[in-house]
Amino acid sequence: MTRLLVRYRRPLILSSTLLLSFVLMTLQVRSQSPLADLTKRMLLTTISPILRIAAVSKATTVSLWKEYIDLRRVRRDNQLLREEVSQFRVQVGELQEAAQENSRLNYLLQLGSPSGTEAVAAKVIGKDVTNWFRTILIDKGGKEGIQRHMAVVAPEGLVGRVVDVTARAARVQLITDPESSIGCLVQRSRVAGVAAGSQAGAVQIKYLPLMADVVVGDRVITSGMGGIIPKGIPLGKVIRSSRPNGALFQETEVQALADFSRLEEVMVLKRPPEGDLPSGGGKRLP
Amino acid sequence: MSILLLALLGVCLLQSTVAHRLAIGGVQPDLFLVLVFGLSLSTRTELATVGGFMIGLYQDSLSGAPLGLNAFTLSLIGFLVSQLSRQVKTAEPATRFALLFLAGIVSGLTTLLVLRFFQVFRPVASTILWTVLPGAIYTAILGAGVLAMPRLRGMRGLGR
Numbered sequence: 461m462t463r464l465l466v467r468y469r470r471p472l473i474l475s476s477t478l479l480l481s482f483v484l485m486t487l488q489v490r491s492q493s494p495l496a497d498l499t500k501r502m503l504l505t506t507i508s509p510i511l512r513i514a515a516v517s518k519a520t521t522v523s524l525w526k527e528y529i530d531l532r533r534v535r536r537d538n539q540l541l542r543e544e545v546s547q548f549r550v551q552v553g554e555l556q557e558a559a560q561e562n563s564r565l566n567y568l569l570q571l572g573s574p575s576g577t578e579a580v581a582a583k584v585i586g587k588d589v590t591n592w593f594r595t596i597l598i599d600k601g602g603k604e605g606i607q608r609h610m611a612v613v614a615p616e617g618l619v620g621r622v623v624d625v626t627a628r629a630a631r632v633q634l635i636t637d638p639e640s641s642i643g644c645l646v647q648r649s650r651v652a653g654v655a656a657g658s659q660a661g662a663v664q665i666k667y668l669p670l671m672a673d674v675v676v677g678d679r680v681i682t683s684g685m686g687g688i689i690p691k692g693i694p695l696g697k698v699i700r701s702s703r704p705n706g707a708l709f710q711e712t713e714v715q716a717l718a719d720f721s722r723l724e725e726v727m728v729l730k731r732p733p734e735g736d737l738p739s740g741g742g743k744r745l746p
Numbered sequence: 747m748s749i750l751l752l753a754l755l756g757v758c759l760l761q762s763t764v765a766h767r768l769a770i771g772g773v774q775p776d777l778f779l780v781l782v783f784g785l786s787l788s789t790r791t792e793l794a795t796v797g798g799f800m801i802g803l804y805q806d807s808l809s810g811a812p813l814g815l816n817a818f819t820l821s822l823i824g825f826l827v828s829q830l831s832r833q834v835k836t837a838e839p840a841t842r843f844a845l846l847f848l849a850g851i852v853s854g855l856t857t858l859l860v861l862r863f864f865q866v867f868r869p870v871a872s873t874i875l876w877t878v879l880p881g882a883i884y885t886a887i888l889g890a891g892v893l894a895m896p897r898l899r900g901m902r903g904l905g906r
Binding site: 469473477481482484485490504507514518 | 755758762795796798803804806807812813814815818822829
């Protein structure tokens with residue numbers, strides 16, 4: 461018997477496994493026996509913890525991988541965004557610059573408006589290269605109808621007057637130039653004088669009588685004397701006033717309202733048109 | 747035996763987590779069949795048969811198949827391959843591929859027959875054409891490749 465078993469062990473084992481499989485299937489499919497389910501559950505129980513660990517590991521690995529990929533993508537996006545931000549910053553800077561310029565020019569236009577003077581906006585393209593004179597160069601000249609002695613203003617106040625004109629540029633003598641002299645008024649007391657520049661770069665009011673009512677802080681405006689520079693343009697503010705013994709006039713120093721070190725745009729005020737409006741060369745203010 | 751258990755564990759993990767990602771046209775390789783095939787080439791027929799049965803049981807537990815279906819099929823495959831490997835040189839990759847392909851066909855047809863016996867009817871022609879045949883080819887290619895790897899070439903320790 462044992463010899464038979466040993467001899468036919470292979471077919472016997474195969475038959476046994478096939479039979480057992482068949483029985484298990486029959487139990488589950490035909491008779492809905494809980495034994496098959498229990499066996500299946502037991503087998504699953506032995507493998508499920510490992511599968512769970514594997515699933516968690518897989519999920520973790522996938523998550524890490526995705527995070528890594530995301531990180532790379534984020535880094536790339538970050539780089540692109542940084543570049544865009546840089547470009548936008550440049551654009552914003554340019555826009556801000558344009559807006560500020562626009563604002564300044566608007567102000568300049570409004571400044572010229574009350575006097576009804578035709579005005580031409582110009583950009584400052586150069587400053588005096590010596591310490592002897594205080595002038596600036598603007599980018600508008602004879603082609604735009606600019607002539608000598610025309611008044612030049614900034615948003616804050618008077619800048620000076622045109623002293624040299626070429627076709628495409630003009631030189632403006634600042635009110636701080638030692639050679640500059642402009643008729644002025646102390647706005648509060650209406651005392652008239654002459655605002656003259658000095659070598660030190662200050663503006664002094666000359667020919668103010670000793671008894672004239674001038675105090676520190678008074679605003680000084682143009683007087684319009686001479687008919688070149690319109691009346692009422694702010695010029696500066698009195699910062700010092702003294703009456704030296706024996707002198708004929710007060711010594712009054714004025715601080716110009718315009719900041720000449722930061723001038724970028726100016727407005728050249730042309731003479732008021734006679735009769736009809738000219739056809740070109742400037743902008744007619746409302 | 748410990749190596750067999752480890753291999754079984756590995757196959758369970760791979761089949762349940764990775765194999766579906768390797769599916770081509772909805773057909774995934776049968777790594778359990780590859781394991782039984784490798785076991786059958788490297789061990790005695792009795793162990794291959796019992797091993798096939800156990801591996802099949804695990805496959806059943808991880809699938810929606812009735813318990814015993816794959817156990818039945820794989821124990822038969824284990825027995826047949828082990829018997830064949832005594833008469834055919836199985837060291838050649840081409841032979842392995844052919845045997846594995848045959849094993850896949852036998853496995854598929856047996857499954858089809860057993861299911862039919864239990865009143866689970868599947869369309870025979872289309873099942874063979876679109877499930878059994880592609881599955882056998884895919885498994886044979888993958889299995890022959892895996893078994894040709896240097897460390898797995900012998901697989902002699904699988905049954906120990």
